[in-house]
Amino acid sequence: MDKLPKWVDVALIPLINLALALIVSGFVVALIGEDPFNALSVMVRGAVGSTYGWGYTLFYATNFIFTGLAVAIAFHARLFNIGGEGQAQLGALGVALVCLALPWPHWIIALPFAILGGALFGAAWAAIPAYLQAKRGSHIVITTIMFNFIASALLVYLLVGILKVPGSMAPETARFPEGAHLPSARDVLAVIGIPFARTPLNVAFLVALVCAWGVWMLLWRSRLGYEIRAFGQSEPAARYAGISPLKITMITMLISGALAGLMAINAVMGEQQRLIQDNVLGAGFVGIAVALMGRSHPVGVLLAAILFGALYQGGAELEFETSVPREMVVVIQALVILFTGALDGMIRRPLESLFARRKRSTSGVPAE
Amino acid sequence: MTAPAIELKGISKSFGPVHANKDIDLRVMPGTIHGIIGENGAGKSTLMSILYGFYKADRGQIYIRGDKTEIADSQAAIRAGIGMVFQHFKLVQNFTVLENIVLGAEEGAFLRQSLARARTLLKELSEEYELHVDPDAKIEDLGVGMQQRVEILKALYRRAEILILDEPTGVLTPSEADHLFRILEGLKREGKTVILITHKLREIMEVTDTISVMRRGEMTATVNTADTSPEELAELMVGRKVLLRVDKTPSKPGEVVADVKNLRVVDSDKVERLRGISLQVRRGEILGIAGVAGNGQSELLQVLGGMQDATGEVRINGEPIDLTGTKSDARTRRARGIGHVPEDRHHEGLILNFHAWENVAFGYHHAPEYNSGPLMDNRAIRQDAEAKIAKFDVRPANCWLEAKSFSGGNQQKIVIARELEREPDLLLVGQPTRGVDIGAIEFIHEQIVALRDQGKAVLLVSVELDEIMSLSDRIAVMFDGRIMGERLPSETNERELGLLMAGITDTDREHSVAEIEANLAHVAGKVV
Known part of the structure; x- marks a missing residue:
């Protein structure tokens, strides 16, 4: 098939997909008797119309960057890690254990250890499916999704037992010590004199940006990344080049799990400040859509994560300000995932033939 | 009319x-x-x-x-x-x-x-x-x-x-x-x-x-x-005159580079693909392996290239190499001086979605000249790629094109450039001219002969009998995981090789055509 210009592939197609999703959403909103234009403007204003909106948008986006990168790096090795949800839950456990272990004097000391804890626990949760895939050929899609349920059950078990505060009714851990609270964007920006609304956006956002840069360096600048990409393209070729499929599968999944686990830095250490049962809130699955829409490139993941963050935050505002029900917000998000992820080919094919025809007519071939 | x-x-x-x-x-x-x-x-x-x-x-x-x-x-x-x-x-x-x-x-x-x-x-x-x-x-x-x-x-x-x-x-x-x-x-x-x-x-x-x-x-x-x-x-x-015969001088075989003894491979279906292969390749000679596709030639290349485990004994320049375990991988083989132009360049020799320059480092991406510190030195790789592309006349001469955008012949030239420029002691070559246009065939054959003339050993596998006949200094015929016999190109003909390829040795020449075919169908059936 003819190749598309790069800008079409990375910018035009996602934008058309997004526009289509919004148009269909508009019809759906109109069907339940609401004004779609009003709904859209509420969503946009809610998501990016104020520092409050931005704060929440970027807070959600931070979660999606971590889980999106986790899925993206696995995609490069042609591994479909849909266990981001479970790995993030275990990461939350790791972060919580680190935060509760010591009376941390300052967040700057606590953060590296929390990062280590989240990454290790997330990676450990990905290690078993990875090993089963590499050694026994158990399909990673099946095993990772099953591990999501195990993770959830494990967390419930721990939260109603060992980790619960004695005498408390709530299935959650004690609050983290003061020294394990990450400063919010409001605190940080206040130092340089910029006013910002009180939102859960915190320094974990910067950790996410560093991770995105790190993933880019890893994939396109390091030998390991070269091997991961080569293995993802062709396993026989990898063996031909002396790349061990076992090693690459394991390492890639460990990195993927670690990235998913790091999400807890934002959600648990940055916001919830204790370990609760439902700490991931579906971000593991949104990560799949983010990676798909971002073409598995860290920059794409970043942009897609911000878009989905805006959808989350705008959706919440929509629910709050209009009578569009919560379910409708989920429908809109689902439509975006559907169009950007699953229905990508619907737009791509016609565009490809359109560009092929245009190229032909401009390359001086008689048109008749 | x-x-x-x-x-x-x-x-x-x-x-x-x-x-x-x-x-x-x-x-x-x-x-x-x-x-x-x-x-x-x-x-x-x-x-x-x-x-x-x-x-x-x-x-x-x-x-x-x-x-x-x-x-x-x-x-x-x-x-x-x-x-x-x-x-x-x-x-x-x-x-x-x-x-x-x-x-x-x-x-x-x-x-x-x-x-x-x-x-x-x-x-x-x-x-x-x-x-x-x-x-x-x-x-x-x-x-x-x-x-x-x-x-x-x-x-x-x-x-x-x-x-x-x-x-x-x-x-x-x-x-x-x-x-x-x-x-x-x-x-x-x-x-x-x-x-x-x-x-x-x-x-x-x-x-x-x-x-x-x-x-x-x-x-x-x-x-x-x-x-x-x-x-x-x-x-x-x-569109121009072509040499249909390879122009080469008689070989001057030197000491043994590759000494293979009793090589056996059993695949995952428990079918024995190599049934005790023994052969030697010397410096300055091209050993051609003839045979119908699927009679173990691919496995032979894969074992020697470090892509598949086997039992038996292989010595390179007198030193034994591991045939199983972590030291039997392709990276270790390359370090031992084995270059490999694989049979299937689309799935093995190249990453089609990688740029040409990335493919020039493929398999040698650990080489010190391609790395600086913990990261790959992409600029050095690109420079090297440009030099190789120029030397082997890869067209178009653009190292930023993805491998899949080159024609079959030019893709093969990229692989040949990568493997030959390392001057391996033993070069494994599988189907060097499959899907390659005639003009490039001539060039690729010249390169392989040139490597031989430098005193390197070449093991050539091809299903094109013409190619085996014209390029090899010695021909071994494989059938059903065994070597049926060795011949000198000057002393044999396509008919004799054809019979060996069908599993018929001198002793049972009288077998009927039907029997040969039944024999072949049996083998092919196992292969498919």
Whole structure:
């Protein structure tokens, strides 16, 4: 098939997909008797119309960057890690254990250890499916999704037992010590004199940006990344080049799990400040859509994560300000995932033939 | 005068900026065997795809038996009496021959009636054309030659009057190919028209009545087979004079580089693929391994290249190498001086979606000159890639193009450049010129001979007997995971090698053709 210009592939197609999703959403909103234009403007204003909106948008986006990168790096090795949800839950456990272990004097000391804890626990949760895939050929899609349920059950078990505060009714851990609270964007920006609304956006956002840069360096600048990409393209070729499929599968999944686990830095250490049962809130699955829409490139993941963050935050505002029900917000998000992820080919094919025809007519071939 | 069976007038087809077919005129008379020859990418397959309704021509008309015909899809082609036998068979492996023949041409609501009708018709057809196949055998149990007959029967069952065969002998032994040609002669006698697409000069000379030559999307000539020669055809294909024989001096073998003893490989289905291979390759010689595809040559290359575990003993320059475990991987082999041009450059030798420069480092990406500290030195790799691309005349000379955008010959040049420039002590070469155009074949052969003349050892595996005969200094024939014998190219001929390839040694020459074929089918059945 003819190749598309790069800008079409990375910018035009996602934008058309997004526009289509919004148009269909508009019809759906109109069907339940609401004004779609009003709904859209509420969503946009809610998501990016104020520092409050931005704060929440970027807070959600931070979660999606971590889980999106986790899925993206696995995609490069042609591994479909849909266990981001479970790995993030275990990461939350790791972060919580680190935060509760010591009376941390300052967040700057606590953060590296929390990062280590989240990454290790997330990676450990990905290690078993990875090993089963590499050694026994158990399909990673099946095993990772099953591990999501195990993770959830494990967390419930721990939260109603060992980790619960004695005498408390709530299935959650004690609050983290003061020294394990990450400063919010409001605190940080206040130092340089910029006013910002009180939102859960915190320094974990910067950790996410560093991770995105790190993933880019890893994939396109390091030998390991070269091997991961080569293995993802062709396993026989990898063996031909002396790349061990076992090693690459394991390492890639460990990195993927670690990235998913790091999400807890934002959600648990940055916001919830204790370990609760439902700490991931579906971000593991949104990560799949983010990676798909971002073409598995860290920059794409970043942009897609911000878009989905805006959808989350705008959706919440929509629910709050209009009578569009919560379910409708989920429908809109689902439509975006559907169009950007699953229905990508619907737009791509016609565009490809359109560009092929245009190229032909401009390359001086008689048109008749 | 009778109308031509097929007449094409002014057929043109472009894909983007590429003119696959430019203003093609072709007349094929009924009851003849018409050859279409051309290099890869000359547009043969596109033309046949237009004729079979896979592509629609941008311009031009098709006349079948004098009537202008629109061929919108393959159903229309079948209705027009055109049958196609593809290079890669389109058969359902776990269906019987009969079920495959009926598939897509069932009549009525019940399969049983169609099958019964097909059985009678099949019997008539096989007797008429010497196309004997057991209708109840499963495809997966049949050898490739048999499977090809099923494909031909499929076309005839659909009442094809015009049969197109795309590279039909690629997977056959010489004797199977001869049998196929007898079948084609039979079809011709019955008044059918056969179009044979190939790039093999020898067989097209042997079996056709007329030959059309294609080059770069154009039909450059149509000649009577009787009035032409292989040299003329090669020149018409390439557009310049070509050396069909490799120009090389006699070899001066030195000490042993690779010493292989009793190599055995058992695959995951517990089938023994290598049954005790022993061979030696010396400095300054090319050892050619001849054989029908699937008789263990691939496994031999993969074991030596570090892609597959094995038992036995292999010494390189006198030092044993690990055949299992972590030190049996391709990286360790490269460090021991083994270069490898793999059989399947699309799935092994190259990462098609990588840039050319990334592919130049492939397998050698740990080399110190490609790295600075913990990161890869992409600029150094690109510089090296540009130098290699220039030296091996890879076209287009753009290291930023993805490997898949190069033609087969240029892709192979990238692989050859990468492996040969490392000056390995032992070079493994699998199918060096498969899917490579004639001009590049010459170049690649020269490079391999040049490496030999530097005093390196070369192990060459090819299913092209011509290539083995002209390039090797010594020939070993593999059959069913064993080496059937070694010959010197000057003291043997294609007939003798062909018999060895079919598993017949001197002692049992008297075996009948049928037995040879049964033998082959048995082996191929295991392979498929």
